[in-house]
Amino acid sequence: MKKILSIILCFVLCVSIVGCSSNSSSNSVQSNSENVKENKNYSLELTNGTFKVGEDLDPGEYILVKNEGEFMGNYDITTDTTGDMESSIDSNAFENFSYIEVKKGQYLQLDKCTLYIPSELGDKFDFSNEKELTNGMFRVGKDVEPGEYKLEIASDDDNAQGWYSLYNNLGKGYKGGPDLQDSDFFSGSKLITLKEGQYLKLDSETKLIK
Structure with a gap:
């Protein structure tokens, strides 16, 4: 439930x-790909696609950051790639950034957002x-x-x-x-x-x- x-x-x-109109207030913790990238090379950076945990990325916790210029980012975590509702583990949308945890054998689909290792973003999320x-x-x-x-x-x-x-x-x-x-x-x-x-x-x- x-x-x-x-x-x-x-x-x-x-x-x-x-x-809603564009009257929503901006805020001091706004962090998206515009200020995350800054020409820095990260050891893991995945965006816009479907990835298998254990092959394309290790199991663990990651941070998803909305891509620059997009209204919202979204992701799906599933047990397989059938597209059936029964395979869904987690599906959500976000305006700014969000954390996820994935396990070996699961599938992660990203749309309009980028995945990073949290520790590599340092003080950008302090x-x-x-x-x-x-x-x-x-x-x-x-x-x-x-x-x-x-x-x-x-x-x-x-x-x-x-x-x-x-x-x-x-x-x-x-x-x-x-x-x-x-x-x-x-x-x-x-x-x-x-x-x-x-x-x-x-x-x-x-x-x-x-």
Whole structure:
């Protein structure tokens, strides 16, 4: 049920974002391929294609960054290449950057985004000095300390809604996919408790106050 809920919320999020005007606020943690590339050579850099884990990339955790000039990036993790719904492990879209975990034998399809090894991006994804976080996926214990936080609407639009997804982990859920703890839209503000090892995903309409 959690996986189905995640897919439904992702679809609703994508539709709502497309319907929004360009008034969504920019933010200090915006990181995409425009400032990631900088003519640097990375040991692993995959984009726009289907890749087999164990052959094209090792099992493990990776960061996906939306390609420059694209509205959103998206990915699919599957058990095979049949295209059947039963083979789906995780499928999601994102505005900025997101983390994934893949296992040997799985297949990863990337569209309008690029995969990197997180440690190779260094301080480009260091949010320790940021007072607010928005528009991305953040690791509890690394990007933000465990504890209780307030989520607020980042936009000045009176009709805007905030949105978040909170994952306990990225690879120990249904069929080896993400273990979704909670995912919801909200108005105004919301208090949330984050635990060590969790992952918090926020859209561009939502910010976390440290």
